[in-house]
Amino acid sequence: MTLSHNTSSNEEERQAVLSAITRIHDGRAERSNGAHTVVALATESGITRQRLYEHHSDLLNDFKATAGATSVxxxxxxxxxxxxxxxxxxxxxxxxxxxxxxxxxxxxxxxxxxxxxxxxxxxxxxxxxxxxxx
Missing domain, CATH: 1.20.5 (Single alpha-helices involved in coiled-coils or other helix-helix interfaces)
Structure with a gap:
């Protein structure tokens, strides 16, 4: 049962990160200053930077790769x-x-x-x- 809960929690976090990335890219940040930074992404998603690096590094890398392209x-x-x-x-x-x-x-x-x-x-x-x- 613990594994199922962890998987569910991880998916919820991923969705929170993806939603935060979308809001930041679209200029609709709700919880952060909307900057294209890891700090803003952590604030916007409600997930610590450490957790982003440890459990969602793929999303974080995608965000970093597109952050420079969208910050015009x-x-x-x-x-x-x-x-x-x-x-x-x-x-x-x-x-x-x-x-x-x-x-x-x-x-x-x-x-x-x-x-x-x-x-x-x-x-x-x-x-x-x-x-x-x-």
Missing amino acids: GPNIKALQRQLAQTGERNQQLAAENALLRSKIRTLSAVITELTLDSTNVDAVVAMPRNRLRG
């Missing part, structure tokens, strides 16, 4: 800032575009009205030539 925080933050700035610029350009389209519609209406008025001979008032010569 500064790059992600820079890209997030750039994305936010690009989104703001896109909104500015969309507003400017809407304003320019509105102006184009207004100017098109004015041009159409002026064109119609200039083809109506009765609406055109001719200036006397004598007055211009003075």
Whole structure:
């Protein structure tokens, strides 16, 4: 019975470590600072570092191998800032575009009205030539 209990306990610990690794990699740490370190993993999983090294070294080695690959925080933050700035610029350009389209519609209406008025001979008032010569 003791062997069964130990196996069950070991599986529960493995699940706790795997869950902690996932949370840390996903940036959703609940119990630790979320750093990609063994200390943070131990805190996040609730398992001592010694136990991690002694009983879950395979998981610990996998975590260490992927920790360097996933800790690109500064790059992600820079890209997030750039994305936010690009989104703001896109909104500015969309507003400017809407304003320019509105102006184009207004100017098109004015041009159409002026064109119609200039083809109506009765609406055109001719200036006397004598007055211009003075």
